[in-house]
Amino acid sequence: MTYMNALKPLCFAALTATAVTLCSAAFAAPAEDGLYAESFAAMKGKKVVYMPNALGYDLTEGWLAGLKNEAARLGFEVIVRDPNWNIDAGVQAMQAVVREKPDLLVVQPPDVTSYSRLIQKAQEAGVPVIEVNQMTTAVPDVFVGADWYAIGVANGEAVVKACGQGSGKSGKVAIVQGLITAPASITQVRGINDVFAKHPEIKVVSNQAADWTPSKSNSITTTVLQQNPDLCAIIEAWDGQAVGSATAIHDAGKQGQVFLATSGGGEKTACDNVANGSFTHYVSFDLWDQDRDINNLVKLFLQGKFSPGKQKLALYTPNHEITKENLSARSCWTMDEVKKSGG
């Protein structure tokens, strides 16, 4: 008897909730314009697997936040697979995707080759693939991400300006790459090299890989600075690892003397680093933009009847060059903002 009493309010709450839902549906009806109901229905309950190379940093958390916001609004499900930088784990997760056949795969591949075979298999299994920020040799349905070549060129040119002819500087430049097999790193370096090729006064004194880790970047730069006290500039492949170089420059007492160019998603910390002089030149492929791009594609794919593997499309994000001079409150975003209204 007592527990029937306890159940009563629950029943009541359930009934109310159902009523409210029904009402809202009823209210939605007048908005019907020939697409509204159909598109919502098409997206509802669909499964999107989101697989970054690791969670836990601005880009991957930002993309996830954007996806989740739209997922909550439109009713599709975001399933997260986190290989945590481990390519083997990533491959296993990819295999799981091929088996589970979600409606869409949003993946940030760690390198050019590892996922290639499985991306193809996923497409063959009927799963459209959106690759974010890095491309595999297997071409996805859509690529969304930074224009790494343009970033390399932008940073290269900024460095040439600072260290090249007429600057009175040594012209010595160090490049700190990311993961050697990662397209983000490979393509960027290609852009940098293409610029430097036209400027023989620029001497690349060090070209090493920090594998996306600030501690490696820090130790590389510390050594490079000791070997080349007159180093003019450093180009870092990613802001996440560039803080290692920035600290090394700071510790060597050379802040302001060594030009540090890097790039990233434009999170608040990056702008702070520009403001405090740690980063001299920063190229932002704005994550806020990317979130919108990703979500637009997700929505298209969830509604459309695309045959996976047939379309070869790309949305390269525009770059914003940020320096102390043009820095504004709107140059960067914070994770809280993205979580609140990103995507």
Add this chain to the structure above:
Amino acid sequence: MSIGENLIRLRYRLIPDQIIGELLSKSWIDTCIPASLLAVTVVVFAAIAPDFLSLDNLSDTGRQLGELGFIAIGLTVVLMAGGIDLSVGSIYGLCNFATLEAFQGLGLPLWLTFLISLGLGGLVGTINGLLIGYLRLRAFLTTLVTLIIVRAIVQTAALTFGEAMTGVAPDRSAWDFVGDGTIAGIPFSLVALAILAVAGHLFLTRSRLGWHVQAVGGSRRSALNAGIPVRRTVFLSYVISGLCCAVAGFLYAARLTNAGPEVGNGTEIMALTAAVLGGISLGGGRGSVSKVLLGTTVVLLITNSLVAMGLRSGGTSFILGLVLLLAVVIDVRWTKNRQKILARVYISPTYFSLPPCPSTAKDSGSVFAANDALTSAEPIGLNAVDGAEDVIFDSQGHLYTGSRQGDVIRFLAPDYAKSEIFAHIGGHPLGMAIDAQDTINVCVSGMGLYAVDQKREVRKLSDQTNRSLFSIRDDSRIRFADDVDIAPDGRMYFSEATVRFDIYEWASDGLELRGNGRIIAYDPRTDTSRTVLSNLIFPNGICVSHDGRSLLFAETWACRISRYWLEGPQAGKVEIITENLPGYPDNINRASDGNYWIALLGMRTPVLDYSLKMPGFRKRMAQRVAFDEWIYPNLNTGMIVKISDSGEVIQSLWDSTGEKHPMITSMREHAGNLYIGGIFNNRIGRLPLPNADPAWTGPRSYWGGR
């Protein structure tokens, strides 16, 4: 008998306590841990991980198992040789990189690529092996250094050549087959692993080098003393490990074409976890291919399932770390305590009860009344015999006995003043029987039934019998043959006192009082042995009756003599003929007057008798009290009794002073004298028997006058 006592008896009859100890003493019990772990893993993840048991998932896992399995088996060889190889992960990475560079970068053919990979892996293994095996550096530090150096080489190479590897090489089909193909639905790498597993198992268990590896890991010094080339063995173990990693790297390269310098990071931890989880001892010497494969499967299932479950960053490594910790704890505790646990649970006493002991007081008037008849025995071989368990005479009247050194000693007739080593067998000769050709058939402790003919040639007759159907222990091997006699048809019946203990553990069997012994018949015509009676309580002396139709045997701890009918209407049946002896009967032999002599090796004591009804007490004693301080039979006094054919006790002969013949294990009548042996005595006694037939001898009694 009280109800409580009945309950105890019932409990010990119904619950076979000894099984636990016997299970624990099996060598496959080690494999049980990883096997049950695998079962638990499968059950847990099948319940919580999506698609765990799907064919695709298992096939994916199988492909990875192919790679990790190679590394783990290689590492196992090193571990079993007593070393450790931390460089497996970086060798794997190096070979992966080299494969990609050779195949994708340089466009070499696949077979050459494979050889290059093998060569590199073998090279690093060789360097490890040279440093550790021949220069005797510490394995841990050396391979740690190789790990770092090789990793650095891969990183440098990746920086220089990395980009070139994205190129497309010719001959893709073979490449794709290695990385993605299946043979009869089984992933290629898994097939390769299966081949390696079989080869590895044969290598470790059947090959000379494999045995050397285990011997070196088990005890380096003993291996050296045994003449095993320790350094070469250690060296080769690292080379093998390097080669295995090379194959794994090659397979990985074909599967993922991932030229990253981070390939193989942490693989050594995974392989080590797999090995330890499988029960490959970090101390060396213990392990097998099947175990490491079980361990590898568990590790892979865990990591794959955790990834499939979408565990957040770090969670997978964290759980794998916990598993490794658990595995190491189990390994250490198990290795350390297995023998201890075994020792604790192995001895499992059971309920037994003896009627009140008949009086042996001098003035009791009992047939067992103590006397000093044996004190007049003259010594033979005083202070020269050592371990004369039994004595026997051939047709020429020479006396034979055994020695602790593993010899059959002969004392020459007529005065037995001179002795010689008649033959060397190697194990301690116990009970003997002589046949018509004067061949001495002798039970040898730890070896079985042997024959020594008059040309002094030693021949093995039997060292195994049929295995009993439901035994957990393999009881086909004969460990403790005790006494033998020959039936008229030439068949030899011999007793094996216990199948659960060795001779030096006889007291443990006495504490158990479980029917652990048996009587085995050896048929010389077919050269085969069969167990004819089992579950006997320490069967000891055995004697074919005067008429040759039955067999008398003594069950030592049960203090009784039984008859086993060889022929006649009761053939195959056993009847107890003498019960409740005041001591523990040992050998039985014929007497000239148609009766039988029985040696009692020691006397019963009230405390020990009482404890027979308290199996729990005896178990606690076995567990908590040192072997030397257990309650023992009174071994300071023995005696000889004579029983009639129907089992009636007729006479007893004592040395109540315990000076000349304290513990008596055998006696043999020969030409009017009784010759007395004791396994711990320093002499053989000769006691004239006033009323005995001086013409009677054993061979004549058995085989007729000659």
